[in-house]
Amino acid sequence: MTCSPGIITLDRIKELITPLDLCPLIEEGFTAYSRGEVVVPPVGELCFDTPPGDTHIKYGHVKGAEHFVIKIASGFYNNPGIGLPSNSGLMLVFSSRTGILDTILMDEGYLTDLRTALAGQIAARYLARPDIRTIGVLGTGIQARMQVEHLLPVTPCRNILVWGRTPEKAVRYQRDMQALGYSVQTAKTPADVAARADLIITTTPAEAPLLSAADIRPGTHITAMGSDTPAKQELDTGILEKADIVVADSISQCRTRGEISKALAEGYITKDRILELGRVIETSQGKEGRQPRSVRLSDSQITIADLTGVAVQDIQIATAVCRALKKTEGKPHE
């Protein structure tokens, strides 16, 4: 017997996913993950030098679920120079009963971008101060845009202070985001961003710290999502030492990747100081259903969410697309 998987293009994926409220699904994914209900093996990785790029394979399954998901996502940072997007990728949805490929989501990295932006939204909801006056952004790429757009349900703040390594890109970012209704100023240095922003999103592939502990004011929340390999780093380890609350999307993953891995290796923080995002969500929601509120204890605490990207996010978003597809097809998905 020959099995033909469904191949879903990016346009169709966007059609299917736009009406969905994905945030509760991603939150459920994080809480299930923190309860140990999700099998997430270590991230597979290939790194390239010339030109520089990295490919990540994230995969896993919610125990007992009908499907498992393998996601392949690449970042090749010189691509824009030849007219291609930096990020690309696809998600493969398989039957957990037969191992047979069910659906190929040719999302070209879009679902990864989306679930990453949603994780940022979730981190901001539970960690940032409610009265954000300025959103600081380091980087000018796709996540510098999507993270901000996905803060809309969390804060009415529309003021952005952006820093980019390439001034022209910062200006383009300013123009694009102003067209979406934001008030955008550019900063000369990352420290200038930190001097005014209450919520900072770091979205660069930097391999050396952009911000140091002295830059960070009381009350700041930082969502650090640029660093997802052992080599990348956006925050000086002293920032994590200074922070009151340090949250990882995955504690096991953050031991070897992202900002936390650096701070652990240098002894600036200890493992027992790290909270896992799923636990933070669960704590905040309490037992009476979903009543999101910040878990910070005061407006002066410094909070950090280190997001390296966890396969459970991919599983949740891919499953949501497949469910929506099944509904529109009006027939069983298997």
Add this chain to the structure above:
Amino acid sequence: MTCSPGIITLDRIKELITPLDLCPLIEEGFTAYSRGEVVVPPVGELCFDTPPGDTHIKYGHVKGAEHFVIKIASGFYNNPGIGLPSNSGLMLVFSSRTGILDTILMDEGYLTDLRTALAGQIAARYLARPDIRTIGVLGTGIQARMQVEHLLPVTPCRNILVWGRTPEKAVRYQRDMQALGYSVQTAKTPADVAARADLIITTTPAEAPLLSAADIRPGTHITAMGSDTPAKQELDTGILEKADIVVADSISQCRTRGEISKALAEGYITKDRILELGRVIETSQGKEGRQPRSVRLSDSQITIADLTGVAVQDIQIATAVCRALKKTEGKPHE
């Protein structure tokens, strides 16, 4: 810009690959791997209990090559009971310059089966006695067939002695292989196979030894290819202790998977006793090009090849398909 990968179906893959002489390519892959010219990260793995199955992600790249390959292959051993093949899978070929997906080979596990059978052919060429009178086979599935068929360039022997856990399957195997011109007898036990066969191929997903050291006669070559996870085992560790030559397709992989991992863990062999297949090929070929001959020192030596399957085989076979495709298209593949 939207990038559309080519999607190549199994029928087309078979058309493209049938005229090719793949063995030199696979041998080149193994020798490049043993010379350290291939990046092969640890195998990704998901294991399922109900029903039992495992999914392997094998991936890597030949340094400097234009493409890299990610292969996903599953074995769900209850599938035949519901009319589905046990093995399924696909290979994804990406550009090493941009990370963008170039070609999806929807091979449904066929290329994995083929490159596995070719590795068996290579192992037999360099390790088995030249005068094989009986080919012994444990197992009755696809590899029990393909391994034997791919011995044709290595030996004129057409006598098979087969053992299968399910007698009906052994009878079906006998009938099918007889139709291909083989003389096939069935054996009551694995030990009966070992008592008469000069070359034994073990192709089962067994998790406990089927053969013990006392079963193995001098001069026997064993290609053990069924065991590719830490849990699976077909040979008692004493067999590896007794063997004169123990070859791994990948020494690093065989430390944690396959027959060798068990023998190492129990102290029956030491790491310095293991030869890597790429080195064996290189030694045998010498400096005057390809003149294959067995590396065994006498007709009475016992030789074992433990094949867990290495990503370089997948890279080589996927690249071969893509090159053939490019030729037929008469235009640059990129």
